[in-house]
Amino acid sequence: MAKKLKVIGTPVPKHDANIRVTGKAIYGHDIMLPCMLHGAILRTEHPSAVIESIDVSDAKKLPGVICVITADDADVNNIGYKRDHPILKKGEANCTRDEIAAVAAETKEIALNALKLIKVKYKVRKGIYNTDDALKVNAPQINKFISGKFENKNIAEKFHYEHGNLEEQKKKSKHIISRKFTLPRMTHACMATSNITASFNMVDKKLLLYSSTQVPFLYQRDMAHALKMNPSDIRVIQPVIGGGFGSKLDMHPFEPICALLSMKTGRPVQILYSREEEFIASPIRQPMEIELTAGVDNKGNFTFREINIVKDNGAYTSWGATTPFVIMQAFSSLYKVKAVTFNSTAVYTNNVFAGSFRGYGNPQATFALERVIDLLADELGMDKAAIRLLNANEQGETTGQGLHFETCGHKECLETVISKSKYSKKRTSKEGDRYKIGIGLASMLHVGGGAKIYRSDGCGTILKIDPYGYCTIITGSNEIGQGSETVLAMIAAEELGIELKKIKVINTDTDVKPWDVGVHASRTSFVAGNSLLGAIKILKEKLNKKAAELLKTNHSNFEYSDNKIISLKSNDSIALDKVVREMHFSEPNELAIADYFYEPSSKFQDKDFKGNVSGTYAFASQAIEVEVDTYTGNVKVLNVYVAQDVGRVLNPLLLDGQIEGGVIQGVGYALTEELLMNEGKIMNPNFHNYKMLTAADVPNIHFFPVETIDKEGPYGAKGVGEASLIPTAAAISNAVCNALGLEILDLPITPEKILKALSLRSTNSKLKVNTNSL
Amino acid sequence: MEFNIISPKTKSELLAAIRREKHFRFGAGCTDLLMELRKKPNENLTIINLSKVIDAQFTGIKKSAKGLRLGALFTAHNIVVNEEIQTGFSALHNAALSLASNQIRQVATIGGNLCTASPSGDISCALTALEAECEILSAAGKIRTVPITSFFTGVRQTALKKNEVLYGIAVSANKKNAKNIFSNFIKVGTRRSMECSVVSLAYHIQTDENGKIIKAGAALGASAPTVRFAKTACEFLIGKNFNTISQKDKEDFAAKVLSYASPITDIRATAWYRKEVLFNISKSIFENPCK
Numbered sequence A: 001m002a003k004k005l006k007v008i009g010t011p012v013p014k015h016d017a018n019i020r021v022t023g024k025a026i027y028g029h030d031i032m033l034p035c036m037l038h039g040a041i042l043r044t045e046h047p048s049a050v051i052e053s054i055d056v057s058d059a060k061k062l063p064g065v066i067c068v069i070t071a072d073d074a075d076v077n078n079i080g081y082k083r084d085h086p087i088l089k090k091g092e093a094n095c096t097r098d099e100i101a102a103v104a105a106e107t108k109e110i111a112l113n114a115l116k117l118i119k120v121k122y123k124v125r126k127g128i129y130n131t132d133d134a135l136k137v138n139a140p141q142i143n144k145f146i147s148g149k150f151e152n153k154n155i156a157e158k159f160h161y162e163h164g165n166l167e168e169q170k171k172k173s174k175h176i177i178s179r180k181f182t183l184p185r186m187t188h189a190c191m192a193t194s195n196i197t198a199s200f201n202m203v204d205k206k207l208l209l210y211s212s213t214q215v216p217f218l219y220q221r222d223m224a225h226a227l228k229m230n231p232s233d234i235r236v237i238q239p240v241i242g243g244g245f246g247s248k249l250d251m252h253p254f255e256p257i258c259a260l261l262s263m264k265t266g267r268p269v270q271i272l273y274s275r276e277e278e279f280i281a282s283p284i285r286q287p288m289e290i291e292l293t294a295g296v297d298n299k300g301n302f303t304f305r306e307i308n309i310v311k312d313n314g315a316y317t318s319w320g321a322t323t324p325f326v327i328m329q330a331f332s333s334l335y336k337v338k339a340v341t342f343n344s345t346a347v348y349t350n351n352v353f354a355g356s357f358r359g360y361g362n363p364q365a366t367f368a369l370e371r372v373i374d375l376l377a378d379e380l381g382m383d384k385a386a387i388r389l390l391n392a393n394e395q396g397e398t399t400g401q402g403l404h405f406e407t408c409g410h411k412e413c414l415e416t417v418i419s420k421s422k423y424s425k426k427r428t429s430k431e432g433d434r435y436k437i438g439i440g441l442a443s444m445l446h447v448g449g450g451a452k453i454y455r456s457d458g459c460g461t462i463l464k465i466d467p468y469g470y471c472t473i474i475t476g477s478n479e480i481g482q483g484s485e486t487v488l489a490m491i492a493a494e495e496l497g498i499e500l501k502k503i504k505v506i507n508t509d510t511d512v513k514p515w516d517v518g519v520h521a522s523r524t525s526f527v528a529g530n531s532l533l534g535a536i537k538i539l540k541e542k543l544n545k546k547a548a549e550l551l552k553t554n555h556s557n558f559e560y561s562d563n564k565i566i567s568l569k570s571n572d573s574i575a576l577d578k579v580v581r582e583m584h585f586s587e588p589n590e591l592a593i594a595d596y597f598y599e600p601s602s603k604f605q606d607k608d609f610k611g612n613v614s615g616t617y618a619f620a621s622q623a624i625e626v627e628v629d630t631y632t633g634n635v636k637v638l639n640v641y642v643a644q645d646v647g648r649v650l651n652p653l654l655l656d657g658q659i660e661g662g663v664i665q666g667v668g669y670a671l672t673e674e675l676l677m678n679e680g681k682i683m684n685p686n687f688h689n690y691k692m693l694t695a696a697d698v699p700n701i702h703f704f705p706v707e708t709i710d711k712e713g714p715y716g717a718k719g720v721g722e723a724s725l726i727p728t729a730a731a732i733s734n735a736v737c738n739a740l741g742l743e744i745l746d747l748p749i750t751p752e753k754i755l756k757a758l759s760l761r762s763t764n765s766k767l768k769v770n771t772n773s774l
Numbered sequence B: 001m002e003f004n005i006i007s008p009k010t011k012s013e014l015l016a017a018i019r020r021e022k023h024f025r026f027g028a029g030c031t032d033l034l035m036e037l038r039k040k041p042n043e044n045l046t047i048i049n050l051s052k053v054i055d056a057q058f059t060g061i062k063k064s065a066k067g068l069r070l071g072a073l074f075t076a077h078n079i080v081v082n083e084e085i086q087t088g089f090s091a092l093h094n095a096a097l098s099l100a101s102n103q104i105r106q107v108a109t110i111g112g113n114l115c116t117a118s119p120s121g122d123i124s125c126a127l128t129a130l131e132a133e134c135e136i137l138s139a140a141g142k143i144r145t146v147p148i149t150s151f152f153t154g155v156r157q158t159a160l161k162k163n164e165v166l167y168g169i170a171v172s173a174n175k176k177n178a179k180n181i182f183s184n185f186i187k188v189g190t191r192r193s194m195e196c197s198v199v200s201l202a203y204h205i206q207t208d209e210n211g212k213i214i215k216a217g218a219a220l221g222a223s224a225p226t227v228r229f230a231k232t233a234c235e236f237l238i239g240k241n242f243n244t245i246s247q248k249d250k251e252d253f254a255a256k257v258l259s260y261a262s263p264i265t266d267i268r269a270t271a272w273y274r275k276e277v278l279f280n281i282s283k284s285i286f287e288n289p290c291k
């Protein structure tokens, strides 16, 4: 019989909530080191230009300026996923973010004033701001640092995937729908702006970094490569992080620049972005065009999907270029489909480059796919819920791509939101009504047990109990606000019977903690949780042995509860701290410590991208009800019904937080958020015109967790972090289409687009209006 | 951004400061001013901080038979919590409530909203529909009044002279025989808070016991270089019955409001959108009336 859980599944508040809400948390912005200097970066004035000269002499003369550097002063390697990104630019500028020079000064104000004294001579070029222009044969090569292995000099990366027999499935299709979707630039807009403090020790040549990276060990390696150092000579400490959402997966130029300034001056240097800089120079969600052709047979079974994606890579290649890895999973495996051919091309332009962003390409893919499913249902005259239920994924399924669903809550998620939202009920808005109500449905599939895209997707744990009965978890994984610290503490409390307040989580220092690949892919609770459970098992074996000796029994049938180890046979018990003391202080003098490295059962995919890439998979469905104001074009999200296969609810409070936060980010993606660009420049680098939603805009969110108890997950849990945002824009789009009878083909669905479409239709009621043509 | 600040404590200290200082700007809540100075730094500037002046006429509200008089330093928050305004002048209440966020409303003043003279000023739009009178104080201590319709002279330009400060605003009492008051502020934007009006419309319509319109005020925001009073549209309504107004009259009214609009295309919306929406919300006032 499964043991009754006492802590897991309960609404324990976030471990770090108190320090965060009382202002006691130490963010990167709060760090002050003795003799610290303040760094600032000069960025190009023009998104595309030849840099003819840079004159820093006046800046150097400004009192309080300690150091000014340009590319000529830096003996460094390029950074980025393709190593195509110089950290300081020389000879030419290719992107509005381009770093031309950097200053370290006694105060931030002096550093900023010094920037104004740097004279740069530019020869402005026309620049290339869309992928069509970049692919023209006579287009200049934008990024000069790539190998040129593709047929066009401006192609940064390509992915191809296929399964099944496409031609055969096309023949079997009763209806085929083909559409092109356009997705915008969205930015993370983390509450804490980007920050770093670097301190290079001139004596032992070691570099200490206070950094908000999501992937400290990969970062350590990337930084070492950039600065031509030994990774182990770089120590990365993470202060409290004020928002990640994927933005801190890549290392960005300002980070090695800050390190360089410290290496040149021998003093600690801090760089903090202003909010405007944050909008301009931090990553974005990949903009792309998705051409999707999909078929359905006469019974409503999905036959094939053919996908062609062109992504605007911007001027440099980041992890963002690898999102097709996730995008193809949605297309190959969300709902059963017999044949899929997928091609994606990332094209260099002089626009800003993307990074990773919660969902990693999946919101884009899901939007296109779920819109087309609605269109296929319409063609067939089939109910939109029924066609989804018919094709939903099932437990035990292995998809064309080789993803294996040991557990699968897809159908249950769909059924839940269909019934809770009363999806089939007619929503009545009459001809001539100002407000039109609609409802839309969408599902998603995402990795739920990490993603093996590095050679290891593992996580290490060192666990100790001290002679006072307190437990310290030293975990490779880290906390970026998602709540993993709390979940780990809960697991230790559950298994070791120690009160939560006696559990400490140490997770911020690469010199101390064991390896982990980082916070991404919704993996932390899953991977770090399993790793901790592995360490607990080993530690308990040691504790059991000592407890048996002290309780004078020879069995190890113990329960850990109330800071005690209790014999299940005799009911005798002994205090946990006493057992630890006896281990330490009596022969054979052992520490109550254990370590464990957990590697998920997932497989590294082959060159055709086939294989079971994750330990388990998360599914979710959302039904969203909207009200469209036909006078203003505004869309009000009335109700969001979310059902998500989370494996097991580890902490309902934290889970709600992830779901609500994700849904709101998804609503922003659907309706309001877009980083607007004109000729390579960002037009709205502020919260005033970058329309991130506010508390007043939060819709009613009705959440129904679906528990499938996956044997791979800690207590059966799956990753939840990204899923809640993935289907939201798709469901909202379907709802708006349902309300108005229009076709939405691009995001965000602005009031203006809606009003334009309605007005076009009012001139010709038969017109099939779609938003891409506006 | 660097500047000097002086904080007069009394009206006479204020007037003395105005006479003395050469290169100065007034600051009340500073929610507009700081944004402006950040964009356009202004060297050797002195800010005359109005927020420390202790003077009931400058900061308070007073009710009389003629109506309400609000000090220029009365804040958006003060407006929101005032019952008199909420019940008698919903357009003003709702405009103040729609402004920015609770935090900004604590400091943002009427005077700042009017003197910034932004075409999208929400309080300005409501006060224009209410046909308020602006009370202007000169450095010499003299008061002159200007109807709000001639206060705004262009984008970010007002009838204030360099040595004048806006002292207060007077709003006429509702008519004695007004039995019903349809008063509201309609703000169109994408967010429900922290949103600058993309288009706005304030209206304040008084009817007799039969629904006949006896007085009407309507103003449009974010649709022209200044907030505008839609005079002909208001005149058109007099004598019509609010409850039974015909579809054609609704649309004629909306068309008349629209005739005051000459919007621009900017990052928030196109001119086309602004016009379309202004027309739609103008006719909507009879459909979803807000008393």
Ligand SMILES: Cc1cc2nc3c(=O)[nH]c(=O)nc-3n(C[C@H](O)[C@H](O)[C@H](O)COP(=O)(O)OP(=O)(O)OC[C@H]3O[C@@H](n4cnc5c(N)ncnc54)[C@H](O)[C@@H]3O)c2cc1C
Pocket (backbone or CB within 6 Å): B025, B026, B027, B028, B029, B030, B031, B032, B033, B034, B035, B050, B072, B073, B098, B099, B100, B101, B104, B107, B108, B109, B110, B111, B112, B113, B114, B115, B116, B120, B121, B122, B123, B160, B164, B165, B166, B167, B194, B195, B196, B197
């Ligand atoms: C985040 C944010 C959101 C906002 N949202 C809105 C919104 O939704 N709607 C809206 O209408 N506005 C909005 N604003 C603008 C601003 O808050 C309002 O216009 C506010 O009413 C200005 O008042 P203030 O007291 O802060 O003005 P200040 O900034 O102090 O002054 C503004 C201007 O008026 C002058 N001035 C101030 N008082 C006087 C006086 N008594 N006599 C003469 N000149 C004077 C100043 O010299 C300055 O030029 C927003 C601003 C911010 C920062």
